[in-house]
Amino acid sequence: MTTTEHHLDVAPVIEATSQLLLDHYVFPDVAERLAALLRRHLADGTYDVADAADLARLVTADLQSLNGDLHLRLKHHAGPVPAKQGAATLARMREKFDRSLGGAPRVELLDGRVALLELAPALFPLSWSAEPLGAALTLAAPADALILDLRGNTGGDPDTVAFVCGHLLDERTHLNSMYWRDGDRLEQSWSPAHVPGVRFGGSKPLYVLTSAQTFSAAEELSYDLQQLGRAVVVGEATSGGAHPCEGWTVHPHLEATIPMGRAVNPVSGTNWEGTGVRPDVPCAAEDALDRARALAEARLADAQSGEPHDATVNPTRSQPS
Incomplete structure (x- = not known):
């Protein structure tokens, strides 16, 4: 424990985390088993x-031991954690936002009128990111094909997922639903009917790059x-x-993150929890851009010549749960 950190009183941390599980975790039966496990340990x-980082590591391993839920964590912060719910996550995201051109660090026109748009390191809250994302998507919109690079994106805001999808579709579309334990309710997510700037649209070739680090909201977008x-x-298959x-x-240096809902896709009836998003074209993450670029250029060349493109590059519509 560093000299700047507060004294570690373990029992209140474990009791608070256990109660949060019981009150909020999306799977109440799992919450009961996990709370009992934490209290037993x-x-x-x-x-x-004596070290908060060590406690975070031990508790996180226990929290993920039953169902492997990667969102279920006790997170250590080197600096003091704000007391307000969710403030620590927002503060950390804001730092990343300010260093990443608002989450769109790369927009490039490749040979053959194929655009590359990298969204990283997160899909930031829409109140921050609508302007830079809208500008980047508008800049890429005239391209004949688009490669969306999510290999370095570790998540963010579902509303931002819908915003990006709005630029890549032609009309308002049901994207996803969220089941929330609070109120036992299902909340639908739709792409917006109107977007700022110009749409890339729903018919031109679109490729999404993923890695094993692609996580959470970035997985939802994929x-x-x-x-x-x-x-x-x-x-690569994503984190899941x-x-x-x-x-x-x-604790002044510890934040418990508790999942309160689960995604339900309207097409598959399930989600990517545990399995990750499985790529249509599997390859190492470092090779994904070259593979997608070759696929895009071949598809555009086939379209220009009137030849049908290779059916093996068609996206799958559903994955087994």
Whole structure:
């Protein structure tokens, strides 16, 4: 524990985290088992550590031990965590936003009128990112094909997913639904009917690049477009996190993130939790751009010559759960 960190009183941290699980976790039966596990390990001395980072590591391993939910964590922060719910996550995202041109660090026109748009390191809250994302998507819109690079994107805001999809489709479309434990309710997510700037639209070739690090909302963007038959996903299977979460401060340097809902895709009837988004064209992440670029150029050449493009590059519409 660094000299700047507060004294670590383990018991209140474990009790607070256990109660948050019971109150909010999307799967109440799993929450009961996890809370019992945490309390048992507190009693048997498993968590007898002096360092908050060590406690976060031990508790996170236990939280993910039953169903592998990667959103379920006790996160350590080197700096003090704001007390307000969710504030720590927003503060960290804001730093990344300011260093990444608003989450669109690369827009480039490649040979053959194929545009490359990288969205990284996150899909930031729409109140911050609508202007830079809208500008980047508008800049790429005249291209004949688009490669959307999500290999370095670790998640963000579902509303931003819908905003991006709005530029890549021709009309308002049901993308996803979220089941929320609070109120036992299902909330639909639709792409917007109108977007700022110019749409790339719903008919030109679209390729999405993924890696094993692609996570959460970035997975939703990949999955939604794939299930709609709108995009060909190229690269690696993604991390597999489909449960939106909130963060609570349980110690000045520790934040418990608890998933409160789960995604339900209207096409597949399921989501990418645990399995990840499975690429239509599997390859190493470092090779994905070259593969997608070759596919795009071949498809455009076939279109120009009137030849049908290779059916093997058609996106799949559903994946087994």
